[in-house]
Structures are given as structure tokens and as C-alpha cells.
Amino acid sequence: MSRNGELDSLKAKEQEAFRQKQAAYQRYDEAKKLTNSAYINMQSAWNDRCSAREVMNSEYAAMQASNSNYREVWAEYSRIRDGNNTRIQQLRSDSDHEHRMMQDCFERASFAYTSGDKAEASSLSAEGRSHKERRDSINAEVSSLCYEIRSAKMNAESRAPKTDGSAFRSAKSAFNEAKSCHESAQAEFNRLKAERDRLKAEFDTAQKRFLQYKEEFQKRLAEVKAKNQQERDRILDKAGITGAERADAKIVKKADGTIQVYHGGFGPGDGFGHGHTAIDQSGVITYDRDAFESHGAQNYTDHEARSLEPDKPHDTRSTNPGARKTNGGWTPIQKGTIFDENDSFDVTFREGLGNNDGQTLISDGHVSRKNFDQYHNHYGNNDKRRFPNEPDRIEDSSKHRNDHYYNGPGH
Structure with a gap:
């Protein structure tokens, strides 16, 4: 804090x-x-x-x-x-x-x-x-x-x-x-008792004042903690961090406004095997790696449009979106339920951002990030500039027409 x-x-x-x-x-x-x-x-x-x-x-x-x-x-x-x-x-x-x-x-x-x-x-x-x-x-x-x-x-x-x-x-x-002798002792006792009672009143006043300041501090502290927790929850929700990973996740706000979220792995936050999610100044996820997953360009949310320089290892690339141009991205992984007239279907999905706007990645059930990245259907309009020989819809393309990872309504 x-x-x-x-x-x-x-x-x-x-x-x-x-x-x-x-x-x-x-x-x-x-x-x-x-x-x-x-x-x-x-x-x-x-x-x-x-x-x-x-x-x-x-x-x-x-x-x-x-x-x-x-x-x-x-x-x-x-x-x-x-x-x-x-x-x-x-x-x-x-x-x-x-x-x-x-x-x-x-x-x-x-x-x-x-x-x-x-x-x-x-x-x-x-x-x-x-x-x-x-x-x-x-x-x-x-x-x-x-x-x-x-x-x-x-x-x-x-x-x-x-x-x-x-x-x-x-x-x-x-x-x-x-x-x-007794009357003298009694007079001395009465004098000291009066002094004791006066000091007791002073202590009670000081105690009351302390408790008042303590209550004010604790009240304001709770408000600040609640506000910070709301901000933390908002960032973790934005980063798609769920379950046990939320408790130990480490959030680092950079001076340029970007946010780095470290999660999973051993130990708190950025411990061994941690995952890493980067969010740019506009709230777009630009880098997303699960715990114990490999580093690499595949973790950039616009990796389909990115080409790595062959003479540089992937881990030398910055995850700071302020230092590079992004061509598109995806919302955090979300889980939900689709209802039709007769049934309901649990799904895991991501929606496209930027150049990926209008596209959807979706799979049946509530699955892990790893399973979702490997097994999902891809829906949306094809980029004819990049793939002029492919059909107009991505789901009909040679790469995705045989995907059967989503079987709910509209597949």
C-alpha cells in the first residue's frame, strides 16, 4: 500500500x-x-x-x-x-x-x-x-x-x-x-485518594481521546484498504486472474501508467514459475502468460500479427506497451453460460480488441487457460489483406474449419 x-x-x-x-x-x-x-x-x-x-x-x-x-x-x-x-x-x-x-x-x-x-x-x-x-x-x-x-x-x-x-x-x-495518629493517617489517605481520583480522571480523558483517534484511524484505514482492494480487484478482474492466484498476486504500477501483474507459481506474486499479465494505459492486455508457461512471443495478445526479430531472444523484448505499437489484443479469459430454449451451455471465451474487434475465441465448458489456448474455436471476419486466399469467415478457413471445441448455439 x-x-x-x-x-x-x-x-x-x-x-x-x-x-x-x-x-x-x-x-x-x-x-x-x-x-x-x-x-x-x-x-x-x-x-x-x-x-x-x-x-x-x-x-x-x-x-x-x-x-x-x-x-x-x-x-x-x-x-x-x-x-x-x-x-x-x-x-x-x-x-x-x-x-x-x-x-x-x-x-x-x-x-x-x-x-x-x-x-x-x-x-x-x-x-x-x-x-x-x-x-x-x-x-x-x-x-x-x-x-x-x-x-x-x-x-x-x-x-x-x-x-x-x-x-x-x-x-x-x-x-x-x-x-x-489515626486521624493524621486518615487525612493523608484522603489527600492521596483525591490526587489519585484526579489522575484517574486525567487518564480516563486521555484514554477516551486515544480511543477516539484510534477509531478515526481504523475507520479511515478500512476505507483506504477497501478502496485499494476495489482497485486491486478491478485490476485482477481486468487481468483475468481468478481463484487462488488472486490472494498472492503482485501488482506493479509503472510510472508510464502501465500495470504489470505477477501471479501463480511458488510463493507470493513473482515467485518461481509465476505468470505475468501486462495491461497498457488504456486498459488493454498486451501480454498474458500463465504460471509455469513458457516465455515467448506467443504470450503477446497480438502475436498473430507480430514477427520476432530472428537475432533476438524473445525474453529481451519489452512487455511495456508504451515502447511498441500494438495491432490488436484480447479481453481476459471469461467464463459464462449461454442459454437457449431447451438447454444451457457453460463456455470459456475471449473477445477481440483493436484489429481483432468483432472476433471471438470460445470453447465448451469452464476450462483452464492452457486448455483454452490450445483448444478453442475462432469466429469472426477474416482479414483479407493478410489472408486473401481464405474464406471471408475465420471459422471457415483452412486453419479453423475443422475445430470442434465449441458445440453450443451458433457453432
Whole structure:
């Protein structure tokens, strides 16, 4: 395919868009890696924060449990203390009363004894001793209640010492530090994520632009290929190239406008044993040789009117029709079907060009070029200038009247 400036420009745009897309992807990919790393750090900081919070909560629960036990134990002590103190106050009042009554009895007993009333003195003395016993008994109960208070306090102090909140405060400090680290990591992650998303948008835009240029190039390329294929098919059709030979045929357009078609043989185009068809500027086939056929003047389409110079081999003659005059030629070999009222006939034929206009070469069936060249009927007006002694029609001439290679309608 020849160079196409429009295709080159579109391809250059596509390649530049691809380069920009790849650069944008590299930036996005790097940002994505940094974001993923920051996410891992943030998650690690979050895990540390969660662990620190669990420790803090555990310490807080322990402190609260300790406070609850403290309050419960000291509340029991307070209940005992307050109840006993109330009782003690009452008992001390009773004790003071009994003490005064004892003193009064003993004083009166002493006065009665001094006065000589011994019986009264004995009675008052007995009453005083009775008040003393009650006083002592009350004082003993007071002592017992005071001891109970002291015992309850000692028990409370041993069971519920004052709560120590230092472990909770330390755990809370560690949690606050872990929280701060996590918030910093989260802020860094959010920053990198925003940058990653921005670069992703840039990449998407570059990708879209690349795909647009790629689509434009591919569309135009397909159009150019289709146009070139149409031109190739036209030339191959003109040259009569059919079947498998079309795929590897090589077409060479000369500067003077002539076209050389190489086909068949081994390998692509002009490989060993290739065939050769030449088409002049007006589209007339001037040289036509099948693959593996011999070189020679017989391959020129006007060979019946051409005489070779005897001192030059045939392969030194140019197949460039621009360098020589042609007297006539033939269309490419064509294959078709002729229909009459009762039947149809497959035929292979060529029609005359130039001086051969009005003449036809035809044979029965769809045959190869080699068989067709060797076995065909020739129809048309005879050139009386060249063959004055032959009949007016070629098919009646001495050379062709016994040809029986075409048996269809009109033979």
C-alpha cells in the first residue's frame, strides 16, 4: 500500500494520544500505589486505635467496678456507724441518768446512815448499786457498739481501698495518642485518594481521546484498504486472474501508467514459475502468460500479427506497451453460460480488441487457460489483406474449419 498523508497524520495523532495515555496511566498507577500504602497505614493506625480503646474501656470498667465495690463497702460501714452512733447517743444519755441516780442514792444513803437511819441507808445503798449495775451494763454496750464501728471501718479499708485511677488515665492517654495518629493517617489517605481520583480522571480523558483517534484511524484505514482492494480487484478482474492466484498476486504500477501483474507459481506474486499479465494505459492486455508457461512471443495478445526479430531472444523484448505499437489484443479469459430454449451451455471465451474487434475465441465448458489456448474455436471476419486466399469467415478457413471445441448455439 502506498503512503497516505491523511493516514500518516491520523496515525501520528493516535500514537501521540497513546503516549499521553500511557504517561497519564503511569502517574495514576503511582498515585494508586501511594494511596494503597496510605490506606494500609490508616488501617494499621485504626487497629491500634481500636486496641487502645479496648484497653481504655477495660481500665475504665475496672475502675468503675472498683468504685462500685468501694461505694458498696463503705455504704455498709456508714450504715453500721450511723446506726450504732444513734444507739450510742441514746445509751450514753441513759448511762448519764443511771450514773446521776446512783450518785443520788449513795449520797442519801450516806446521809441516812449518818442520821442513824440504817435501814433507809441500806435500802438507798442497794438502790444505788442497782443504778451502778445498769450504768455499767449500758457503758459496756456502748463500748461494744464503738468496737463494732471500728471493726467495720477496718473491714471496709481492707475490702475497698481508695480507687487508683492511674491505670485508666494512662490507657486514656495512649488512646488519645493512637486516635491522633489515626486521624493524621486518615487525612493523608484522603489527600492521596483525591490526587489519585484526579489522575484517574486525567487518564480516563486521555484514554477516551486515544480511543477516539484510534477509531478515526481504523475507520479511515478500512476505507483506504477497501478502496485499494476495489482497485486491486478491478485490476485482477481486468487481468483475468481468478481463484487462488488472486490472494498472492503482485501488482506493479509503472510510472508510464502501465500495470504489470505477477501471479501463480511458488510463493507470493513473482515467485518461481509465476505468470505475468501486462495491461497498457488504456486498459488493454498486451501480454498474458500463465504460471509455469513458457516465455515467448506467443504470450503477446497480438502475436498473430507480430514477427520476432530472428537475432533476438524473445525474453529481451519489452512487455511495456508504451515502447511498441500494438495491432490488436484480447479481453481476459471469461467464463459464462449461454442459454437457449431447451438447454444451457457453460463456455470459456475471449473477445477481440483493436484489429481483432468483432472476433471471438470460445470453447465448451469452464476450462483452464492452457486448455483454452490450445483448444478453442475462432469466429469472426477474416482479414483479407493478410489472408486473401481464405474464406471471408475465420471459422471457415483452412486453419479453423475443422475445430470442434465449441458445440453450443451458433457453432
